[in-house]
Amino acid sequence: MTRKTLRLVTAGLVVALGSHAEAMMLCTGRSGTGVLRMRETCTSRETQVDPTELGLQGPPGDPGPPGDPGAPGDPGPAGDPGPPGEPGLGGGTAQPFVCLKAKLPAQPTASGDSVCTDLQMFCVAEFLNDTRTGLVHACGATGDVFPNADVLCCHF
Numbered sequence: 001m002t003r004k005t006l007r008l009v010t011a012g013l014v015v016a017l018g019s020h021a022e023a024m025m026l027c028t029g030r031s032g033t034g035v036l037r038m039r040e041t042c043t044s045r046e047t048q049v050d051p052t053e054l055g056l057q058g059p060p061g062d063p064g065p066p067g068d069p070g071a072p073g074d075p076g077p078a079g080d081p082g083p084p085g086e087p088g089l090g091g092g093t094a095q096p097f098v099c100l101k102a103k104l105p106a107q108p109t110a111s112g113d114s115v116c117t118d119l120q121m122f123c124v125a126e127f128l129n130d131t132r133t134g135l136v137h138a139c140g141a142t143g144d145v146f147p148n149a150d151v152l153c154c155h156f
Contacts, residue, residue, distance in 0.1 A: 026051055099124070099154035106147030112139035116153035124152040 026049040027042035028034050042048050051057065102115050104126060112123040116139070123139035127150040137146060 025049075026054075097154060097156055099152055102151045102153050104141075104143045104146060104149040104151050106143050108142050108144040110143035111141060112137075112149075112151040112153075115151050119153050121153035121155040124154050126151050 023040060024038050025040070025042060027037045027039050027046040028049050030045060030047050032047055032049075036049060037046070039046075100119075100121075102119065104110055104112060104115060112126040116123040126137040126139060126141050126146060127135070137149070139151070141149070143149075
């Protein structure tokens with residue numbers, strides 16, 4: 001074996017045997033030649049040797065587990081106000097909200113939606129005429145399922 005190979009093998013053994021210790025380093029003479037020694041700190045007559053420069057580094061290990069989430073950050077500054085909205089219908093005056101009660105015909109094609117559309121309104125709900133339960137149904141329920149149900153139709 002050549003002297004350089006012997007040094008590398010020796011360094012590998014030193015690192016392998018001493019790998020269980022924390023804060024150990026490889027040291028050699030000031031000129032960077034000589035015997036490799038493993039110490040907690042190099043003496044004043046020695047220079048620290050980087051094990052990776054000797055090729056003594058293994059492959060990277062597996063990634064560690066993800067860390068805990070950090071603390072929430074400070075709230076950001078308030079945004080600029082948006083542009084003014086368009087004026088409402090009717091020149092800015094409020095429109096009344098008008099509702100009326102209609103009857104759902106006992107037909108399979110009739111629904112709360114169709115009854116209110118015929119009145120140029122929108123359906124809010126269908127109510128059975130049973131005041132004990134006060135059941136409310138979606139506007140799409142048909143008249144053959146809920147004949148003569150009350151339908152609440154509204155418009156602005």
